[in-house]
Structure formats: C-alpha cells, structure tokens
Amino acid sequence: MAQILDGQLNLNEAELEALARVAKPKLYKHTANISGFYRSRTLINGGNDYAGLREYSPGDEVRAINWRASARSRQFQVHQYQQERGARWFICLDASASMGVPERHKWQLALELGDAFAYILLAGGNQVGLVTFNEKVHDYCPLGPGRHQYKKIHQVLQQLQPKDKGGNSLLHSCLSHIKQQASIIVISDFLQSDFMKHGLDRFCKSGHHLHAMQVISQHESELSADGLLTLSDIETGETMTIESTAQTHALAEHWLQQQSQELQTYCSEHRINYSFSSTNQHWKDILVKHISNL
Amino acid sequence: MFIWSSPLWLLALAVLPLIWWLHRFQAQSTAIPVSSLLYWKSSEADAKALKRGAKTDPLWLLRALIASLLIFSAAEPLWVENAQRNIQVWFDDSFSMQTMENDTDRTELALDELLTRLKSLEAVQAKIYSLSDPVYTPLLLETGSEALWKNKLNSWVKIRSTEMFVPLASQLPTEGEHWLVTDGADQELNDWLTTSPIHQLVQVGQATGNSAITLLSIRPGLKESRIWNGLIQLNHYGLKPVERTLELISGNHRLNQWTVTLKPEQIRYIDFDVDLGALPEEQQLIVRFINPDALPQDDQLGLLPIIQVPTRIQGSCPQPLIAAINTHPFLNTGIPGSSKAELNIICGDEVSNQQGKVLRFHQSSQPEKVDSAAVWLESAGELENLFLQQGWLGYIEKNHKPINSYPVLVADKTSLITLTESPQRTLDCYLDMNWPDFIHRPEYPVLVAGLIDRVLGNAILDNILTAERVASESRIKPLPIKQPVSIDSVGRSQSIAFDFTPYLIIVAIILLLVDGWLSRKKHLQPGKIVP
Numbered sequence: 087m088a089q090i091l092d093g094q095l096n097l098n099e100a101e102l103e104a105l106a107r108v109a110k111p112k113l114y115k116h117t118a119n120i121s122g123f124y125r126s127r128t129l130i131n132g133g134n135d136y137a138g139l140r141e142y143s144p145g146d147e148v149r150a151i152n153w154r155a156s157a158r159s160r161q162f163q164v165h166q167y168q169q170e171r172g173a174r175w176f177i178c179l180d181a182s183a184s185m186g187v188p189e190r191h192k193w194q195l196a197l198e199l200g201d202a203f204a205y206i207l208l209a210g211g212n213q214v215g216l217v218t219f220n221e222k223v224h225d226y227c228p229l230g231p232g233r234h235q236y237k238k239i240h241q242v243l244q245q246l247q248p249k250d251k252g253g254n255s256l257l258h259s260c261l262s263h264i265k266q267q268a269s270i271i272v273i274s275d276f277l278q279s280d281f282m283k284h285g286l287d288r289f290c291k292s293g294h295h296l297h298a299m300q301v302i303s304q305h306e307s308e309l310s311a312d313g314l315l316t317l318s319d320i321e322t323g324e325t326m327t328i329e330s331t332a333q334t335h336a337l338a339e340h341w342l343q344q345q346s347q348e349l350q351t352y353c354s355e356h357r358i359n360y361s362f363s364s365t366n367q368h369w370k371d372i373l374v375k376h377i378s379n380l
Numbered sequence: 381m382f383i384w385s386s387p388l389w390l391l392a393l394a395v396l397p398l399i400w401w402l403h404r405f406q407a408q409s410t411a412i413p414v415s416s417l418l419y420w421k422s423s424e425a426d427a428k429a430l431k432r433g434a435k436t437d438p439l440w441l442l443r444a445l446i447a448s449l450l451i452f453s454a455a456e457p458l459w460v461e462n463a464q465r466n467i468q469v470w471f472d473d474s475f476s477m478q479t480m481e482n483d484t485d486r487t488e489l490a491l492d493e494l495l496t497r498l499k500s501l502e503a504v505q506a507k508i509y510s511l512s513d514p515v516y517t518p519l520l521l522e523t524g525s526e527a528l529w530k531n532k533l534n535s536w537v538k539i540r541s542t543e544m545f546v547p548l549a550s551q552l553p554t555e556g557e558h559w560l561v562t563d564g565a566d567q568e569l570n571d572w573l574t575t576s577p578i579h580q581l582v583q584v585g586q587a588t589g590n591s592a593i594t595l596l597s598i599r600p601g602l603k604e605s606r607i608w609n610g611l612i613q614l615n616h617y618g619l620k621p622v623e624r625t626l627e628l629i630s631g632n633h634r635l636n637q638w639t640v641t642l643k644p645e646q647i648r649y650i651d652f653d654v655d656l657g658a659l660p661e662e663q664q665l666i667v668r669f670i671n672p673d674a675l676p677q678d679d680q681l682g683l684l685p686i687i688q689v690p691t692r693i694q695g696s697c698p699q700p701l702i703a704a705i706n707t708h709p710f711l712n713t714g715i716p717g718s719s720k721a722e723l724n725i726i727c728g729d730e731v732s733n734q735q736g737k738v739l740r741f742h743q744s745s746q747p748e749k750v751d752s753a754a755v756w757l758e759s760a761g762e763l764e765n766l767f768l769q770q771g772w773l774g775y776i777e778k779n780h781k782p783i784n785s786y787p788v789l790v791a792d793k794t795s796l797i798t799l800t801e802s803p804q805r806t807l808d809c810y811l812d813m814n815w816p817d818f819i820h821r822p823e824y825p826v827l828v829a830g831l832i833d834r835v836l837g838n839a840i841l842d843n844i845l846t847a848e849r850v851a852s853e854s855r856i857k858p859l860p861i862k863q864p865v866s867i868d869s870v871g872r873s874q875s876i877a878f879d880f881t882p883y884l885i886i887v888a889i890i891l892l893l894v895d896g897w898l899s900r901k902k903h904l905q906p907g908k909i910v911p
Contacts, residue, residue: 184415192415251413277416307419309412311437317420318411326417334420341419 095201095244101370102202106209107143109377113210116380117173117269139163172212174229176264176294177203177239179246180274182220182255183320185301186248191365192303196273197243198369199299203271204239206373208232214239217263218246221254226263251320257285261292271297281349286358296358299376300346304366307338381502385456392451396444403440439898446891453884464503466556469494470578473512475541475853476565479587479675486563489584491533494561497582499526508533511562511569512540514547541853546572564858574862585858589618591642592678592854593626596667597846598654598685605709606657608685612650612667615851616642625670628652631663637670647851656685678854683847688712689832689840690719692734695727698814701741704828710840711832723836729779738806739835747774747812752792759799760788762839763830766823774815782808788834799834807835 139155142162155163179200185193200216207214208231216227216239225242227235255274264270270289276282276298289296309315309330318325328334346362353360361376363369384390414420471494477487498506498521510516519536521529544566552558560578562569563585573581595613616622621643628636636652654665668680691711693702705711705725715721724732726740750773756764768789775796785798785808800806809831811818818824833839 187413187415275415277418279418303415306415313437316411317414317417319417320413320415322417324417325411326420328420337422338419341422345419 095197095240097198097201097205097369102205103209105202105370105373106206109206109373110143110210112377112380113173113207113212117212139165172210172231174213174215174266174268175203175207176215176217176229176260176268176270178257178260178270178272178274179216179218179243180220180255180257180272181218181224181246181248182253182274183249183251184255184275184277186250187303187320188305188308189303189365192275192301193248195363195365195367195369195372196301197246199273199301199363199372200271201240201243202369202373204236204243206377208236215264215268216242217260218242219256219260220249221256222259223263229266229268249321252323253321255282255321257282258288260285261288264292264294267293269295269297271299273299273301275302276300276345276349281345281352283352286352286356290356290358296353296356297376298349298353298358298360299372300349300360300362302342302346302362302364304364307335307342309335381460383458383460385458387455389451389455392454393448396447399444399447400440403437403443439895442891442895442898446888446895449884449888449891453881453888457880457884459878459880460502464505465501467498467504467506467559468553468556469506469508469559469561470511470546471508471537472544472560472562472566472569473510473537473539474544474566474569475539475677475850476563476585476675476856478539478677479563479565479585479590479856481585481587481674486585487537487539490561490563490582491530491537493582493584494559495526495529495533497559497580498529508536510538510540511544511546512542513538514545541849543850544568549576552576563856564861565856567859570859570861581861583858583861585856587674588857589620589622590673590675590678590854590856591616591618591622591624591669592675592849592851593667593669593681594678594851594854595846595848596665596681596683597844597848598656598665598683599842599844600710601653606655608654608656610652610654610665612652613848613851614640614642614648614650615854616644616646616648617855617857618644619857620644622673624673626650626667627670628654628665628667630659630665633659635659635665659685675854675856678849681847681849683845685845686840686843689723689836690715690721690736691723691725692721692736693725693727694732695730695743697725697727697741698743698819700819700824701727701813701828704825707825708829708832708841710843723832732804736804737835738804739809739831740806741809741811741813742776742778743814744776744812747776747815749773750775750791750794750796752794754789754791754796756789757787759786760797761834763788763827763834766826766830768823768827772815772818772821772823774812774818776810776812778810782806797831805835805837807831 139152140163142151142156142164150164152163152165177200179196185196204214204216211231213229213231214235215229216225217223218225225246227239227242230238255278257272257274272282272286272289274282286296286298309317312330314327315330316325316327350360350362352358359376359380361372361379363372471490473487477485477490479486481489498504506521508519508521510518516538519532521532524532546569557579558577559580559582560569560573561582561584562573564570564583565585592615593612594615595611598608598610601607601609610628612626612628614624614626621641623639623641625637625639627634627638635654638650640648640650642648659665662684664682664684666680666682672679688710689712691705691713692715693705693713697705705713711723721734721736724734724736724738726732726738728741728743732738732740750770753770754768754773756766770791773791773796775791775794778795782798782800784802785800787795787797788799788807789795789797796810798808798810800808813819829841833841
C-alpha cells in the first residue's frame with residue numbers, strides 16, 4: 087500500500103507491511119477454520135485463474151512454488167492465481183467517553199489497533215468494514231477491499247474522537263449494520279458491570295466470530311492525589327467520594343484484574359479470541375500476540 | 381533594632397487560613413473524572429466521616445510560606461542601627477502659625493507633632509531653625525525628657541510677622557536629614573519644599589477661613605481740623621463668605637460700628653469721620669472685629685492720633701510770629717510749665733534746657749537786608765517749593781555758628797537757615813521775622829508752618845496716620861503641597877543597617893519555582909485527563 091499514514095495515526099508503514107506479510111497465512115488459516123466462512127477465487131482478466139508469479143512470502147504453500155522460475159531468478163517464486171475476495175471482517179471500535187480517560191494514550195492505542203488491523207486484513211485480501219459506537223453507532227464504513235477501503239477507514243479513524251462525557255458502550259447497536267456473517271474485532275475497555283456481555287452474546291448468537299481486544303490504561307486504577315477525593319464517572323456522571331490511599335488503589339487494581347479475568351473466561355467459553363492490551367504496550371506487540379494466538 | 385517599615389502589610393497574614401481552606405476544600409469540590417466508578421465502589425466510604433479526617437493537600441504549606449514571604453517583603457523588614465540620627469528641623473514660625481484649630485493654635489499642634497515624631501526615634505539630635513529670623517539662635521535638642529524638650533520648644537518659639545527667610549537648598553547642611561514643620565499656608569515655603577532635600581514634612585492645620593483688618597488710616601479733614609477722615613481696609617480669605625461686625629473705639633468709647641459681608645478673596649474699604657477733639661487724649665484709636673475668628677491676631681489695628689503737638693514758646697517773639705504760631709491748628713502752646721514739650725520755639729539766642737525739638741528764631745536790633753537771592757538747599761525738603769524774593773527779607777548776623785549744622789537756606793555765602801541734628805534736632809532761623817516787607821506777605825505763615833514741619837520731620841498740616849499689616853500673612857488656608865519624591869526615604873536609609881526585603885523576594889521566587897515544578901509533576905500524574 088502507498089504511504090497514506092499521517093496525523094494522529096502515524097503508524098510505520100514498513101512495520102505494517104512486514105506484519106501483514108507474516109499475518110496473512112495465519113489469518114487465512116484462521117478464517118478457513120471458522121465454520122461458515124468461505125474463500126472464493128475471483129478470476130482476474132476475464133476468467134483466467136493464473137495471474138503470474140510473485141515473490142515468495144512466509145506462509146505461502148510450498149506446493150505453490152514455481153521451482154523452475156525460482157531457479158532462474160535465484161529467489162523463490164510462487165504462482166499467483168487469484169485476487170482473494172477474502173473473508174469479511176468488521177472492526178467495532180468503542181468511542182464512548184471512557185476510552186479517553188484516564189489518559190489519552192488509551193484512545194490512541196485503540197485507534198492504532200483498529201488502524202493496524204484494517205491495514206493487515208486489507209493487505210491480506212480481506213474485505214474490511216468499520217463500525218464505531220458508543221450508545222449508538224457513530225461511524226459506519228461498509229465492507230470493502232483494497233487500498234481505497236483502507237484510506238476510508240484510516241480517514242474515519244483519523245478524525246474520530248471519543249465522547250467528552252456521557253453516553254454508554256452498547257456493542258449490540260452495531261448489529262444493525264452487520265448483515266452478513268463476519269469476523270468481528272471489538273476494541274473496547276469493556277468497563278461495564280457485565281463487561282459488555284450482553285452485546286457479545288448477541289453477536290455470538292448471530293453467528294459472527296468475535297475477537298475481543300480489551301484496551302486498558304496502565305494508570306486506570308491510579309489517582310492524582312491522596313486524601314478525600316470526589317470521583318466522577320465520565321459516562322454516567324455519577325459521583326462518589328473515596329479516600330485515596332494505597333489500599334484504595336490496590337482494591338481498584340484487583341477489581342480490574344478480576345473483571346479482565348471474567349471477560350477472558352467468558353471469551354474462552356464462547357470461542358472468542360481475547361487479548362488484553364495496556365497503554366504501556368506497543369500496538370505491534372499486541373497485534374503479533376493476538377494473531378499468533380489465533 | 382528590627383523594625384517593619386510598612387507594618388500594616390502584616391495584616392495580610394490573615395489570608396493564610398484562606399489558603400489552607402482553599403486547599404482543604406478544593407480537593408473535595410473538584411471531581412476527578414474516571415472511566416468507571418465500578419472499580420472504586422469497594423472503596424466508597426461515608427463521605428461525612430471521611431471529610432472530618434480528611435487531609436489537606438500538603439502543598440498548602442509551601443504556598444502559605446510563599447504568601448508569608450511576599451507579605452513580609454511588602455512590610456519591608458529592616459535591621460536599623462542605633463546610631464544617633466541628626467535632624468535639622470526648619471520651623472515655620474510665621475504669622476499664620478497662630479491660627480486656632482479648635483482650642484489649640486497651630487504652633488502648639490506643630491510642636492506636639494514634632495515632639496512625638498522626634499521621641500519616637502531611638503536616638504536623635506535635633507536642631508530647630510527659625511524660618512522667619514535667620515539670625516535667631518537655633519534650638520538644640522539632644523537629651524532630656526519629653527517635658528523638658530517641650531518647655532525648651534515653647535520658650536524658643538517666637539511667632540514673627542515678617543517675610544520668610546528660606547535658605548537655598550545648596551546652603552542646607554549636608555549631614556543629617558531635614559524636616560520641615562509648617563502649616564502649608566505660605567506658597568513660597570511650599571515652593572521651597574519641592575526644591576529642597578526635605579526628608580520629612582510635619583504639616584498641621586486645617587482651618588481655611590479668616591478675615592483681617594489690614595489697614596487703619598486717618599487724616600485731618602479738609603473742612604474742619606477737628607473732624608478727621610478715616611479709612612479701614614478689610615481682607616477676607618477662605619472658602620465661604622462671612623458676615624463680620626467691627627467697631628471703632630477709643631478708650632471706652634465706641635465711636636462707630638459696622639456689619640459687613642465679606643466674600644472669599646474680597647478686599648473691602650470702610651470710610652468714616654471721627655471728631656478727635658472730643659476724644660480723650662493719648663488714647664489709641666482702635667478698630668476691631670467683635671467676634672474673633674481662626675486668627676484673632678489680625679482682627680485689630682490701632683494707632684495713636686497725635687492731634688496737637690505740645691509746644692512751648694520761650695523768649696520774646698515778634699507779634700507777627702506769635703500770630704502765625706497761634707493760627708497753626710495743630711500746635712498746643714498752652715501746655716503747663718511742667719509738661720514735656722515736643723517742640724520748643726525759642727525767640728532769641730537763649731539755650732533750651734528742655735527736651736524736644738527746637739525751632740529758634742534769632743533776633744537782633746539791627747537786621748540787614750538780604751541782597752542776594754535766597755536759595756533752598758536739598759535739606760529744605762518740601763520748603764524748596766516756597767519762593768522767597770530777596771527784597772522781602774532781612775537777616776540777622778550770626779553771633780556764633782552752631783556745631784555740626786548744615787545750611788537749609790542760603791543767600792550768596794550767608795546761611796539764613798541751618799539744621800542741626802544733635803544733641804537736639806534744632807532749626808536755626810536767621811531771617812528777621814519782624815522785617816516790615818515780609819510780615820504782610822502770605823508767604824510768612826507758610827514759612828513758619830514749613831519750618832515747624834521741617835523740625836518735627838512730619839507734615840502735620842497734611843498729617844496721615846496709618847497702621848497696617850501685610851495682608852498675605854492672614855492667609856491661613858493650607859495650600860496643596862507637592863512633596864518631593866525622596867521624602868521619608870532618604871533619611872531612613874542613613875540608619876539602615878540591613879534590608880531583608882530582596883532576600884525574602886528571592887526565596888519566594890525560588891519556592892514559587894519549586895511549587896510550579898511540584899504542581900506540574902502532580903498534574904502529569906494519572907487520574908486526570910491530559911489533553
């Protein structure tokens with residue numbers, strides 16, 4: 087893909103390219119294994135299967151190697167038969183107010199993950215769509231392949247901001263825009279009393295395959311001062327007075343871990359690919375880890 | 381000695397509890413946004429119970445310290461040496477310093493204020509100078525109690541009705557500091573203040589309204605010598621018009637009374653006639669306001685009307701001369717022998733053994749005709765206007781020439797009239813006052829009256845008696861004083877050993893930087909949205 091990365095989403099394209107190359111076979115296998123998903127071959131140039139040779143990349147099947155051509159060029163060459171119409175993927179990004187709190191890096195990381203996923207999936211020949219949501223769908227990018235689609239998704243993400251305050255994270259609101267079966271990547275902090283279980287259930291029952299990327303700030307359970315403090319829920323506006331101490335922070339940290347654990351258990355029970363990501367991690371590491379666990 | 385230069389600033393320390401209060405309750409009143417309250421639920425506690433034991437942001441101590449340092453620096457802490465302060469006090473002892481302010485005059489108020497200020501200093505040597513008399517010995521105050529200083533000041537101060545003698549700034553002693561004590565009513569003194577290195581100003585007085593009798597004048601009436609014409613001049617200064625009643629008295633007799641309305645800055649004249657012949661002798665003629673005002677010293681003027689000059693005639697005077705003397709309206713020739721005569725008219729060479737001035741007409745049985753033109757000399761005064769033709773006059777040869785005399789009327793080389801100043805003012809007339817060609821001339825009584833005026837030194841036929849005072853001295857309103865910039869600061873610096881102010885400011889700035897650094901560090905901590 088051409089250089090189109092700029093603004094607040096300034097990902098390294100070389101890294102994305104390399105990651106896409108590595109991830110392509112893995113994602114291909116993953117989608118192939120998922121029941122109900124299909125791969126189709128669309129004919130290039132009016133129905134001819136064969137599209138030429140290309141350089142070998144890790145993940146390519148050995149049987150696709152053209153040994154004679156490889157010997158001539160002293161590099162492995164594989165037959166290129168088709169442009170994959172590929173699998174359908176939707177990225178559902180939580181743009182509720184909680185994604186901007188307690189630090190901006192949390193939102194930045196969520197954007198980076200969404201953007202990188204879109205790049206990798208589109209580079210792998212998949213069709214990718216984007217739905218951003220809070221208490222309702224905020225932005226919707228219909229499914230599409232290729233570079234043009236990535237531009238659209240990137241542009242939406244580039245301009246996207248979480249809500250200042252108020253609102254909610256209603257994942258199931260995205261369902262109305264996802265008509266066909268697809269793989270759904272949900273990027274959210276899942277900071278709900280039921281860790282958005284209701285929305286996840288609805289998606290599962292609709293036959294979609296889910297990926298849950300939980301994005302949490304490393305400072306989520308920290309406060310700026312000690313003593314008596316008033317906390318305000320950025321979404322509900324509800325306030326609460328606590329005494330900020332080391333013990334208070336430890337309790338909050340414990341709750342977060344417990345909640346993540348519950349979410350992880352729920353995901354494994356429902357064959358949802360779950361990843362925990364913190365703002366002290368790099369998006370690339372999170373993606374590599376997630377893809378390698380597929 | 382440690383002192384605060386502006387101690388009122390220390391009152392600002394009262395805001396320190398406010399700083400604590402702001403830190404104590406700001407933390408509670410500002411809600412910190414969090415992504416969810418769920419994970420804090422377990423820490424929720426009884427807010428009221430927590431508020432009671434809540435801790436205040438410890439940064440309040442640092443900020444209170446900064447505020448305290450700034451307040452202390454504004455109060456200017458000084459370490460002052462106990463060295464003796466040398467103060468030159470320039471005291472305005474002009475006429476207006478007698479103005480009454482309630483029950484006390486300005487001089488007393490000024491002395492009290494000066495004394496208070498001097499005694500408030502640790503060690504001081506003060507030298508008080510008079511501004512109205514440059515040769516008046518200054519008063520030195522160095523040791524002693526306040527009561528002693530006050531007695532010294534009271535006995536030293538003398539109010540004078542003269543112009544001010546303000547020294548040039550370059551003539552002021554360079555050592556020590558200079559103070560000025562004044563009521564601010566004199567513009568010249570105020571101007572001097574702005575150009576002189578005066579360190580401290582002691583100003584007293586607030587009264588503004590004052591009326592003054594600035595002139596009383598009488599002269600003989602033209603129609604009748606007993607009736608004299610008089611003139612009174614009134615000046616009023618102040619902000620409001622006033623109604624004043626004044627009276628003209630002689631002894632216990634009230635001769636006249638007027639009620640006048642005087643506007644601010646108005647000069648008003650009152651003319652009157654008075655029959656001096658009906659008044660008791662040697663009694664002053666006085667004009668005065670009945671009710672005193674803020675400055676009673678200018679509410680009265682008086683003069684002694686000299687109606688007739690006591691005159692004694694000795695010797696055998698020719699009849700025409702006797703007649704001329706008797707027709708003079710202001711000579712009293714009927715005084716008793718024991719009374720003192722102001723004028724002795726002697727006919728002949730007899731020597732006067734009386735006090736008073738002498739007009740001597742020399743006599744001889746063989747007078748000679750004056751055959752040269754009679755010429756008045758400079759010492760003749762007004763008599764030089766009297767033309768005496770040589771053909772009218774006869775003269776008497778001198779038997780002796782008076783010592784130290786100088787000629788008044790001469791004919792060629794002959795002195796016809798001479799004047800001697802000592803031991804008695806004596807006018808010797810060598811004209812024959814019985815000369816037939818002269819005794820019928822109208823110039824004859826004029827010459828006699830002129831000689832009387834000349835020996836008395838006063839034109840008593842046109843006698844104007846005046847008593848007056850300088851009107852501007854009656855201005856008592858304190859004028860705006862433009863104080864020099866250096867006032868009250870240079871003098872202090874002479875005794876300052878150490879000024880802590882800059883060091884306090886430097887420490888406060890350093891602490892401010894530390895506070896900024898701590899605040900930023902705290903601000904960057906998680907738990908707050910960082911844009």
